Amino acid sequence: MSPDDGDVNRPRRGRPVDHHIDAALVAAAHAVFAELGWRGTTVERVATRAGVSRASAYRRCESRYGLLMLMMGDIYERVPVADTGTLRGDLVALMEDVARVWRDPAHVRFLAAVVSAQHEDERLSQAYLTQFTQRRAATSVIVQRAAQRGELARPGQGDLLLDMLAGIVAQVVLLRRAPLAPDFAEQVVDALLNGFGTA
Known part of the structure; x- marks a missing residue:
């Protein structure tokens, strides 16, 4: 294991989840996606836009696919299921x-x-x-x-x-x-x- 790997892994031990970072990454990912599209949305660009370290970003999403998962959240939350009686x-x-x-x-x-x-x-x-x-x-x-x-x-x-x-x-x-x-x-x-x- 390299020193860099150790630095990436150590913060996971006992550190509580920082939802502010997650929210910042989601907002930044949507902004980059809107500007550059799916293929132009990278972890590095999103981390820079969010103002967080690349290590923090990569811990949450290892690739652009991970970014999509982070952005996805509950993809159906805006569509409730009605009960009108018919x-x-x-x-x-x-x-x-x-x-x-x-x-x-x-x-x-x-x-x-x-x-x-x-x-x-x-x-x-x-x-x-x-x-x-x-x-x-x-x-x-x-x-x-x-x-x-x-x-x-x-x-x-x-x-x-x-x-x-x-x-x-x-x-x-x-x-x-x-x-x-x-x-x-x-x-x-x-x-x-x-x-x-x-x-």
Whole structure:
């Protein structure tokens, strides 16, 4: 072990987590990402922007993939799961929140980077998959409630319904690079429920 390695490792012993450094790195990472994009976002640049040492930055994120994980936080926190009493109401509320987030260009660029980068780094992929799995479990409650109310003709296809809703947003924003219409949520939900609903 080199002297430098020892200096990097020693502060971990008994030192409490400094959330101020984490917050500074997250803010700096978002700023550098906005200016230089995913490929231009490096640990060194983020450390300099945050005003922290490179050693501190590398302890928290060893690479640009680690930076994405630090930036990611709870990627779904801005999209709550509603309980309006009807399947249509729940899905429209969900998709309105989704559309609001996907109308934010900075958020779209970040999500596109995460989707691309997760194929290059296993830890980032697992971190994203964990969040997605937890989110799917939360949103699945919507279709479970609808099935109990008799609102779904094919209750076993709830995951397919949710996949289609999510896929449409990605198709429009990421692939077509088109804006989401003001009534996007209602249009999409009503179109899908014509095939999934009992009416």
